[in-house]
Amino acid sequence: MFLQMLRVGKVAYLNTLPMFYSFGGFKLVEGHPTELVKKLRAGEIDAGIVSSAEYFFNPQDYYILPDISISSKGKVCSVLLLSNKPLEEVEKVRITPNSLTSRYLLTFVLKEVHGIAPKEVTEGEDALLLIGDEALNLRELYRFTYDLGEEWFNATGLPFVFALFLIRKDVPEEGIRALHRELKTSIQTFFADLKKDRVQLPGNKDFLKHYFSNCIDYELGAEHLKSLRRFFTFLERETGKSAPEFISLFPLL
Numbered sequence: 001m002f003l004q005m006l007r008v009g010k011v012a013y014l015n016t017l018p019m020f021y022s023f024g025g026f027k028l029v030e031g032h033p034t035e036l037v038k039k040l041r042a043g044e045i046d047a048g049i050v051s052s053a054e055y056f057f058n059p060q061d062y063y064i065l066p067d068i069s070i071s072s073k074g075k076v077c078s079v080l081l082l083s084n085k086p087l088e089e090v091e092k093v094r095i096t097p098n099s100l101t102s103r104y105l106l107t108f109v110l111k112e113v114h115g116i117a118p119k120e121v122t123e124g125e126d127a128l129l130l131i132g133d134e135a136l137n138l139r140e141l142y143r144f145t146y147d148l149g150e151e152w153f154n155a156t157g158l159p160f161v162f163a164l165f166l167i168r169k170d171v172p173e174e175g176i177r178a179l180h181r182e183l184k185t186s187i188q189t190f191f192a193d194l195k196k197d198r199v200q201l202p203g204n205k206d207f208l209k210h211y212f213s214n215c216i217d218y219e220l221g222a223e224h225l226k227s228l229r230r231f232f233t234f235l236e237r238e239t240g241k242s243a244p245e246f247i248s249l250f251p252l253l
């Protein structure tokens with residue numbers, strides 16, 4: 001098959017830069033996480049780095065690409081509840097429409113960690129959940145910042161997987177293998193260049209180096225899978241839908 005025909009979804013945030021740094025040969029489709037989830041469900045794209053919660057909702061439709069994710073082990077730095085009031089005084093929360101996973105992670109943090117249940121509003125909020133570049137750009141404007149990656153880590157001792165590389169099951173094996181190779185090479189090239197100060201970074205260089213090296217974690221190992229199972233158990237309680245029986249990584253070996 002012609003790889004150029006495979007349509008690959010790329011979340012339009014800075015944190016996907018390493019994956020797509022030297023990436024080529026596929027058709028890229030950019031969007032917010034919720035837009036890409038819709039396109040992947042509809043078969044308008046064949047694969048993409050999308051909200052991990054989508055695998056909980058439709059596991060039968062996808063393989064997970066091994067070794068790759070957008071996660072954090074502690075602070076993620078770009079999934080933030082921002083507020084001018086301390087959490088215990090927050091009664092109304094506005095949630096970005098761009099997120100699927102972090103919306104549920106916020107419910108976990110508010111309900112199961114802090115024991116509060118603020119109302120969701122679309123204006124007049126006490127606190128605002130932002131993800132990605134929007135969170136990075138606005139994080140310094142609020143008095144209180146709650147980092148959801150850190151909140152999850154403090155509660156569970158585990159990394160948190162925000163996004164998975166999901167592939168629709170009708171994609172041929174050679175396409176999946178080529179995609180995996182291309183992404184892994186891109187991530188390696190990015191971090192080698194970052195070390196040598198060869199990456200053009202938009203904005204505050206020192207902060208962004210810290211963001212790529214210490215906040216976002218691009219691995220998908222045993223601890224990440226344990227964390228996904230834990231998150232899916234929470235989603236099961238929250239939605240009434242059963243958690244996937246298996247987390248099926250595409251067998252590359």
Ligand SMILES: C=C(O[C@@H]1C=C(C(=O)O)C=C[C@H]1O)C(=O)O
Binds near residue numbers: 011051052070079133
């Ligand atoms: C860590 C992040 O993860 C993002 C969060 C997502 C979500 O909440 O659904 C989806 C994709 C990721 O890009 C971020 O963008 O800041």
